Amino acid sequence: MMRRMKKEIEDGMLLNDHTEPQLNDEGYEGSVCGVVLKKGPWTSAEDDILVNYVKKNGEGNWNAVQKQTGLLRCGKSCRLRWANHLRPNLKKGAFNAEEELLIAELHSKLGNRWARMAAQLPGRTDNEIKNYWNTRVKRCQRAGLPVYPPGVQQETPRDQSTGGINGDHKLHPDFLQKKSYDDIHDAIFDSLKDNQGILPYVPELCDISAYGNMLNGFDSYQYCSFLPATSNHKILLESTMPFLDSSGNNNRSGFYPFDHIQDNTSDNLTQSFGMQSPLDPGLSSHSSMCYSHSLKNGNSSTSKPFEAVKLELxxxxxxxxxxxxxxxxxxxxxxxxxxxxxxxDTPISTLESDCSSPQNSGLLDALLYPAKTLGSSKNNFYDKCSNSSIATPGDRADSSALNMYEPEWEEYADPVPPFGASSILNEFPAVSANRNSLDEQPPVQNFDGNIVKSEYADQIWTPDSENQIMSLLINSRPDFLLASDWYEPASGQLTNQSIATDATSPFLGDHLATDNKHMTAGTSISNHVWEFGSCAWNNMPAVCHMSDLG
DNA sequence: AACTTTCTCAACCGCGTTATT
DNA sequence: TAATAACGCGGTTGAGAAAGT
Structure with missing residues (x-):
């Protein structure tokens, strides 16, 4: 049908005069007052008619378009065409990273309310967002990955066949019932309780409680994903660096240095707690795929109705x-x-387990976890890496080696992930500025950046402290070296590179720190990574001296 | 090169809501 | 207040392009 209609279009057919339309011809359907209306793709000539009509009469009263212009389109079709393609100020092209993140966050709040989401994305249409999201959901589901990025939590478990709840990944029942931050935290906490003594990396409860608010950074429900573990190391490795593009350049928006990392040896943890350890064989290349709008060719199909040169189709x-x-x-x-x-012959399991951490928290909270977990006596890091005393569940004494850091941790025990979605969004005022009008949502809990910020007003969080945390965590995460450009340079903030190099220099020597500045090259990076990992992790106590990080 | 599969997105459809008479 | 029209939204479809085999 469409092909035939296309031919008709190419033949210049446009029934915009008031002559008798082609009756019952394919591509024509329905009728208004005996006029058979056309369906299918719009031609530029039709667009012109519609644009001229709107210029003259304004939007609305779409059924009058056919009557006044003879355009053989129903009002519905006219409205859609105008809204999605012809109206001015439409933002054409692919979604950028900020938009993608915002969409995810909006979807986590609103579900499939595309129009409302579009209202938060100036120049974007509901249809566009819907298509994007459905594609994303489809891909993530196929890949067995969560749909939402780190830091984005599912607040309103709406249906949503298209992934309102993480596609195939079922939330823990508790989570499905949790709505608020606190509730979600409680669910995680409960989960931890349940798994204490079972999970090798679950800090003892008192520790978790101490920085329980940190778990807000976990409430991204990726932490509740139940991902199959495989032993595909190639895929695993690909997953470790999803933020480099094919040319080896940094992908500035690929702030997923540790995402989708799971450890075979810590399945208990990942499955019970939703955590995933750094080397996740099962997550694979889709860690990069999942969180990206498909822009493989940089193509973006959009109409450009106001282009000087119009195509017929x-x-x-x-x-x-x-x-x-x-x-x-x-x-x-x-x-x-x-x-x-x-x-x-390198024992993967050692590397994997040593770096076990919750992935998917993304950003800083992703880093916070391992660092803080290291501060927990239950982390068996020392068991494997430094021959330190082995922590056992409930054995507080074994954490004494890290007690010296408690003041610092307390200071930075920000209950809100500083790099969570809201933090990121606050970095993009243009995107987030108009985000306080979501209905059915108490403004204080949602996208009003100011309000959200005020929510944290009593938290000690300054750019300086964030930088310190970043530096600290750099040294606690070998794989951080792999994370390029995930930290958006901003005034008063460190870039990842400066963080990495500055923070790692004391431990790695300038050669590595310098190399890190040029780590887009794929050469000996792996050695550096592991070298750094070994060094940093084995020097953890020293690393944790905040005075070294100033 | 040919064929198949997957992806993308414009457009349509049905239904619910709102506005008008 | 009811009936109707207009509008808006979300789900679905299918053509064409791109990627894979």
């Missing part, structure tokens, strides 16, 4: 620079070297 395709995404990437070249490394 409506759907103009034009390319744009890939604006980035949550990790759009292909396998970076350095993976090979790491793969070689993995394929060597």
């Amino acid at each position: 409506p759907s103009l395709q034009y390319s744009e620079i890939d604006l980035g995404s949550w990790g759009t990437s292909s396998t970076p070249p350095l993976l090979e070297s790491i793969e070689d490394f993995i394929q060597s």
Whole structure:
């Protein structure tokens, strides 16, 4: 049908005079007062008619378009065409990283309320958002990955066949019933309780309680994902660097240095707590795929009705620079070297388990966890890495080696992930400015950046302290070195590179720190990574001296 | 090169809501 | 107040492009 209609379109058919329309012809359907209305793709001529009509009469009264212009389109179709393609100020092209993140966050709050989501994304249409999200959900579901990025939590478990609740990943029943931050935290806490003594990396409850609010950074329900573990190390390795694009360049929006990392050896943990450890064989390349709008070719199909040159067929395709995404990437070249490394006799399990952490928290809270977990006596890091005393559940004494850091941890025990979604969104006032009008949502709990910020007003969190945390955590996460450009340079803030280099220099020497500045090259990075990992982790006590980080 | 599969997105459809008479 | 029209929204479809085999 469409092909035939296309031919008709190409033949210049436009029934905009008041002559008798082609009756019952394919591509024409329905009728108003005996006029058979056309269906299918719009032509530029039709667009012109509609645009002229709107210029003259304004929006609305769409059924009058056909009557006044003879355009053989129903009012519904006219409205849709105008809203989605012809109206001015439409933002064409692929979603950028900020938009993607905002969409995820909005969806987590609103579910499939595309129009409301579109209202928060100036220049974007509900249809566009819907298509994007459905595609994303589809891909994530196929990959067995959570739909939401780190820091984005499912607040309103609405249906939503299209992934309102994380696609295939079922939330813990508790989570499905939890709505508020506190409730979600409680659910996690309960989960931890349940698993205490079972999970190798679950800190003892008192520790968790101490920084329980930190778990707000966990409430992204990725932490409740139940992902199958595999032993596909190649995939695993690809997953470790989803933030590098195929050219080895940093993908600035791929702030997923540790996402989707799961450890075979800690399945108990990952499955019970939703945590995932750094080397997740099962997550694979889709860690980059999942969180990215598909922009493989930088193509974005949109109509450009006001282009000087119009094509006869409506759907103009034009390319744009890939604006980035949550990790759009292909396998970076350095993976090979790491793969070689993995394929060597190096005991993967050691590396994996040593770096066990919740993934998917993304950003700073992702870093907070391992660092704080290291401060917990239950983390068996020392068992494997430094021959320190082995922590056992409930054995507080074994954490004495880290007690010296407690004041610092307390200071930074920000209940709100400083790098959570709201933090990020606050970085993009243009995006977040108009986010306080979500109905059915108490403003204080949602997207009003100011209000959200005030919510944290009593927290000690300054750029300086954040930087310190960043520096600290750099040293606690070997894999951080792999995270390039995930920390958006901003005034008064460190970039990842400056953080990494500055923070790592004391431990790694300048050569590595310097190399890190050029780590887009895939050469010996793997060695550096592991070297750094070994060094940093084995020097953890020293690393944790905050005075070294100033 | 040919074929198949997957992806993307514009457009349609049905239904609910709102406005008008 | 009811009936009707108009509008808006969300779900679905299918063509064409892109990627894979």
